[in-house]
Amino acid sequence: MTAGRPDRPPLLELRGVRAGYGEVEVLHGVDLVVPERCLFALLGPNGAGKTTTLSVIAGLHRATDGDVVLAGRRVNGATADQLARRGLCLVPEGRGIFPNLTVRENLLMATHTGSPIADVEARTFARFPRLRDRRGQLAGTLSGGEQQMLAMARGLATDPALLLLDELSMGLAPILVEELYGLVAEVAAEGVSIVVVEQFARMVLGVADRAALMVRGRVEAQGGPAEIEGALSGAYLGQ
Amino acid sequence: MDKFLTFTVIGLSTSAIYAVISSGLVLTYTTTGVFNFAHGAQGMIAAFAYWQLRFAWGWPAPLALATVLLVLAPLFGALLERVIMRGLADASEAVRLVVSISLLVGLIGLAQVIWPPGESRPMSTFFAGRQIRVWSTAVTAHQLITFACALAVAVGLRLLLHRTRIGVSMRAIVDDRPLLLLNGARTDRVALLSWAIGASLAALGGILIAPAIALDAPSLSLLIVNAYAAAIFGRLRSIPLTFVGAIVIGLTEAYLFGYLPTGNTALAGLRLAAPAILLFVVLLVLPNRRLRTGVRSRERFPCPTRAGALLFSGSVFVAGIVMATTMSRPDLVTYGKVFSFGIIALSLVPLVGYAGQISLCQLSFAGIGAVVMAHVGGASGSPLGLVLAAVVAAAVGALVALPALRLSGIYLALATAAFAVALDRWVFNLPAVRIGPLRLRLFDLGSVDVAPLRLFGYRFDSPRAQMLLAAGAFALLALGVSAVRRGRLGRRLLAMRDSEAACATFGMDLVRTRLAVFTLSAAIAGVGGAIYATQLSSITPGNFDLVSGLPIFMLVVVGGAGMVGGALFAGIGLQGLLPALARLSSLLARWQTIAPALAGLGLGRNPSGAASDVTVALAPLRRDAPVLGAMLAAMGLLWAGRLAGAFGGWPFLAGLVVALAVAAAVAQHRAGAVGAVGAVDAVDAAGPAPAAAAATATVPAPAPVPAAPPATAAPPVPALEWMGITQPWTADAVAALDRVLGLPEEGVRGGAAHG
Amino acid sequence: MARLTVEHLVVRFGGCQALDDASIVAEAGHVTGLIGPNGAGKTTLFNVISGLVTPKSGRVVVDGRDITHLSPTKRGRAGVARTFQRLELFGMLSVRENLLVAAETQQRWARAGDDVAARVEGLLERLGLADVAGELATSLPTGLCRRVEVGRALAAKPRVLLLDEPAAGQDDAETRSFATLLRQVAADDVAVVLVEHDVRLVMGSCDVVNVLDGGRVLACGTPDEVQHDDAVLSAYLGAGRPA
Structure with missing residues (x-):
């Protein structure tokens, strides 16, 4: 289930993408190819620009130069909500939930992409039975793990074509992180393409099909998990 | 019960x-x-x-x-x-x-x-x-x-x-x-x-x-x-x-x-002002905000040079003399207020333009100045009235600022609006109050007469003298406000505007700095109010209410709150252009209240305001001594002609405008300018910017990299001078540059193009 | 006595523990590094030291004086200066004015003779900013902006200098000369504390490196010791299943 067929364009391609905040340029020309049906790990030390890369892909942040190509179509100008309705789903770093809305209302927001609420609830509760008991509770009062489940529920229940996950593990107990990545692998096996951004590289290299290593706003290496593994500690600690 | x-x-x-x-x-x-x-x-x-x-x-x-x-x-x-x-x-x-x-x-x-208004609509x-x-x-x-x-x-x-x-x-x-x-x-x-x-x-x-x-x-x-x-x-x-x-x-x-006891006039207004006072109090008990960081303002105001400030003030005063010598008596009464309103507007320049604070109660401070002038100046028009107008307004300004120091943005705007309402609904309508030995008189439940100012034995009692007084005061205060920008306080204010947190980290006393700017600003407004009052000769609370004050704030921001020119813009707009338009047609007179609002609504497009555009447009003229001299000579001739009665007021005004426009265009041409960068900006300028500026505004084109006034880097062509430096030099960039410069499109012309 | 001592800091944001019993020490004359993964609490630690965030418990001590409850302004007066990760330059002032405003704040009214202008010119020269001194600060490329922030902090004659990611946006050559500059600054009896992701700058300029993870100090030692610490490696790479 690694690469897509060669006659079709890759699901996601970045060509020389530059972006920044105000005067500070963070991405200095990022090139990235994510094939179809692939669990892709985007790794790198912090400050490398991983989160910014995801924001650019999802349309939250505008690239100052370069192209973002989704399934062969250039989508540079598209807004985040347009992309979301076309099947791109980003679960942002640090709890992608609305804390002052109840669990049910959070799920209601996921229906903006077109799935009926009954479907979203059924699929979410099937996967995370704990959330069913907390339907009426404010999402901000859930535990960290439950919040992350709720955030992921949107990605899992709305059938995205491309799922982007940013730092699932942030602030969670290792056992829970392992559980979440088990789920990610399951979803990938169903054929959803997934890009995972993760600081704890070894965690995801175990489940990824392909990986890329970002350092200082550029992609340093792209390839199979084993190739990337070797380059890691040099990039992180300068050994 | x-x-x-x-x-x-x-x-x-x-x-x-x-x-x-x-x-x-x-x-x-x-x-x-x-x-x-x-x-x-x-x-x-x-x-x-x-x-x-x-x-x-x-x-x-x-x-x-x-x-x-x-x-x-x-x-x-x-x-x-x-x-x-x-x-x-x-x-x-x-x-x-x-x-x-x-x-x-x-x-x-x-x-x-x-x-x-005026009809009954039951x-x-x-x-x-x-x-x-x-x-x-x-x-x-x-x-x-x-x-x-x-x-x-x-x-x-x-x-x-x-x-x-x-x-x-x-x-x-x-x-x-x-x-x-x-x-x-x-x-x-x-x-x-x-x-x-x-x-x-x-x-x-x-x-x-x-x-x-x-x-x-x-x-x-x-x-x-x-x-x-x-x-x-x-x-x-x-x-x-x-x-x-x-x-x-x-x-x-x-x-x-x-x-509340009904017979007491002192308390009658309190009822009306109560919600405003409550608003003020509620704002003050809001939890403390954190220090502001990272305000990315789009506004850019060039720092005035000493020579530029002198030139500006000199021109204003000369304009005042020309107006004073050529206008009829009713016109003098009408247009004299350009300068007194200009002073009140000037009080917003350090506050809004430099420090980025918002105040909607400047006209209330002016009202305080006016009252002080009326009572302290007395029938003789003692200059002590003018001095005390500044001092008392400053003191009240500090008093308002002290509790409001914790507020910013919309909350500060609301607090100052509440203060203005409390003042015009209640305090200004109080009868004389006796506090200990002091008998405090305000508007005496109606209107108060204000005597003309007497300075060194000279009485500014004619509209002509009053116009000269107001123009002179404006010119002097504008010099002062420009000097503040160049000095230590100005640097602090601009620094505080951009990042309070950064200021605190090297030990700047934010409270004192804010207090200083509020006090200074209120003092200027007080002086403006006092001079305005002598021009009106009889004042009522209605002259100084919140609604009348709002257009001043709007027009200063539209004109460019960071420059003294913005204040002049507000004065001309409110007390010059609007009455002139009203004179031209009665239809326009009906619509004149809406005009400043339209200017304000257009502001989103050019946050630096009109004054900076005019400055940019006139820059070549300022550097071109012969053309400048020729223009001044032409204007002098026109003036002489007008004084001699050769032609009327309107042709005179038109002649002045044409002289300025022609001179600006010629200076532009002589500077070898081909760029249209400034024009893009000036056309965007909201509000009634002088037509001459819009028609001729241009900037030396091969922009000497970042030295060009940053105003030229406004949308739609961002950071033009950085093309090919921060980004690779591409055919697109050349095309964009060509479009802006109005050149026929060519391919990449090599490195020399952006040297 | 150490120039800066931070003891047992605890900070919570909502339910999240940003700092959990964090303690560091910074000596005058040294560059003290502070590294760690995202969300480790490095910037929060800076915010506590400079007074922008109030800790739930713990102390901040400069030269034996407890400044935990002072306002940011008073800490600035006590000699704690800093730069910001997301540049906080004064965009409407020129580069020279950015430094001047900081230098003037340190100047007491009584000693107006102190030549602020000369000191600012010296700093501009030293930081390589003399050529752009008249430009508006925000019109410069990032690398230079970072230097302006450092210059502004230095203009305040700090005893403790906190630098938050000063190398971000600087190219390799700039980073190298910056490391030299840091050593010089520290040598002038300043305690420099450096938060940085650029490993080369940290390893090249620091005397001591503290590794922060999950709001607490995981390891502390020379750059070389830290690089080979197993706990540090797993904090960065995760302990998960190696492929």
Whole structure:
């Protein structure tokens, strides 16, 4: 289930993408190819620009130069909500939930992409039975793990074509992180393409099909998990 | 007990109306981040529209209500969102504020054009005369309907915000707007709906309250200060707390009305001012905000050079002399106020332009200065009056600033507006008060005469002398304000504006710096007010109320609050251009109140204001001594001709404008300029910028890299001078540059192109 | 006595523990590094030291004086200066004015003779900013902006200098010369504390490196010791299943 067929364009391609905040340029020309049906790990030390890369892909942040190509179509100008309705789903770093809305209302927001609420609830509760008991509770009062489940529920229940996950593990107990990545692998096996951004590289290299290593706003290496593994500690600690 | 019950019912019905109005305000603020100062004005327009349909045209009440509440108001709200508010998403707070204040002033003006004030427009309550008895007091049908409306709004909003997807989306926006976008929600539709609903709620409130306080545009619009206080109770977020705030304010007002001794004139105004005072107090008990960081202002104001400041002040004074020698007596009376208003506007330059603070009460400080001038100056017009006007206004400014120091942005704007309202509704209407040995006299319950200033034995008693006095004072104070910018205080103010946190980290005393700028600004306003008062020769509280002060704030920001030219722009706009237009045609006279509002609404496009464009446009002329000399000579000849009576006022003015335009164009040409970068900007300039500037504005083209005034780097062509430096030099960049320079398109011409 | 001592800091934001019993020491004359994964609490630690965030418990001590409860302004007066990760330059002032405004704040009214202007010119020269001194600060490329921030902090004559990611946006050559500059600054009896992701700068300029993870100090030692610490490696790479 690694690469897509060669006659079709890759699901996601970045060509020389530059972006920044105000005067500070963070991405200095990022090139990235994510094939179809692939669990892709985007790794790198912090400050490398991983989160910014995801924001650019999802349309939250505008690239100052370069192209973002989704399934062969250039989508540079598209807004985040347009992309979301076309099947791109980003679960942002640090709890992608609305804390002052109840669990049910959070799920209601996921229906903006077109799935009926009954479907979203059924699929979410099937996967995370704990959330069913907390339907009426404010999402901000859930535990960290439950919040992350709720955030992921949107990605899992709305059938995205491309799922982007940013730092699932942030602030969670290792056992829970392992559980979440088990789920990610399951979803990938169903054929959803997934890009995972993760600081704890070894965690995801175990489940990824392909990986890329970002350092200082550029992609340093792209390839199979084993190739990337070797380059890691040099990039992180300068050994 | 009966009395208590009666006033409770009255208070609660007022509360209900405030609750309806302020919940609409909270709804639009939370979902779109724009604090709509014009919210009450929307309600006012709706009340007028309802009166028109129901009473002037005799429609049945249900039909008229439905038309206003369900069709006109939501359409208007949606239109505002789409046309004006949407463009403000990334504008600075001051710009947003100016736009919504402009809307407020514009709507008041519009209402006065369509429904001229002075006519009686009786508006009866719903089911007039019917009432029921509850225990020992009567509740009118209108009050019952009001309660029902508030209840319906509460229940309806609750259902909308919790039971519908778009309503839940409105709450979700408050939590995390980008996340809602990631969910695929069309946030623009959410914003549209919330503005439509907000407008309907304002309309409902306006229609309910209008019968109680007569159909009058300004007072209906300002009723919202009361509703704003309620919204602040809910910290502009919580609708239930907003309802609580509305009840507190409504009841306070009613009990003050019922229980304050009636005979006491000192307390009469307190009733009217109570909500404003409550607003001020509530703002002060808001939790402490954190230090501001990272304000990315789009505004750019060049630092004035000493020579430039002297040239500016000199030109202003010479212009004053020319005006004083060529104008008729009535014209002198009319246009002399250009300079005194200019001084009041000048007080905003250090405050708004340098420090980035907002004050809507400068005209109130001017009023204090005016009162001091009237009483201390006395019949002899002693200069001590002028000095004390500055001192007393400064002291009051510091007094207001001290509690308001913790506030910023919209909260500071509201606090200063509340202060202005408290002053003009209450303090200015106080009779003489005796505090110990001091007998404090204000407006003596009406108008006060102000004697002309006497300085070194000379009495500035003719309009001509007064104009020279005002022009001279403006020129001197403008020099001072420019010097502040170049000096230590100016650096501190600009630093504080950009990042309070960074200032604190190297030990700058933020409190003292803010106090200093408020005091300085109030002192300048006090002087302006004193001079304005001598020109008026008789002043009333109405000369210095909040609504009259708002256009000054707007026009200074439009003109460019960071430059003294912005203040002159405001003075010319309000006391020069508008009366001149009114003179030209009576139609324009009717519409003149709306003009400044239009200028303010256009501000979003060019946040640095018009003054910086004019400075850029005139830069080549300033450097070109021969052309400058020729122009001055031509103007001198014109002046001589006018003095000799060779031609009238209008040809004289036209001649001056032509001379300036021609000279600017020639200087431009001689500077070898081919660029049109500045022109892009100047055409964008909001407001009535001098036509000469717009027509000839250009900038030396091969921009000497960053030395070019940054104003030229405004959209639509960002950072032109950095092309090929920060980004690779591409064919696209060349094409873009060619477009801007108006050259035929060519390919990449090699490195020399951007050398 | 150490120039800066931070003891047992605890900071919570909502339910999140940003700092959990964090303690560091910075000596005058040394560059003290502070590294760690995202969300480790590095910037929060800076915010506590400079007074922008109030800790739930713990102390901040400069030269034996407890400044935990002082306002940011008073800490600035006590000699704690800093730079910001997301540049906080004064965009409407020129580069020279950015430094001047900081230098003037340190100047007491009584000693107006102190030549502020000369000191600012010296700093501009030293930081390589003399050529752009008249430009508006925000019109410069990022690398230079970072230097302006450092210059502004130095203009305040700090005793403790906190630098938050000063190398971000600087190219390799700039980073190298920056490391030299840091050593010089420290040598002038300043305690420099450096938060940085650029490993080369940290390893090249620091005397001591503290590794922060999950709001607490995981390891502390020379750059070489830290690089080979197993706990540090797993904090960065995760302890998960190696492929």
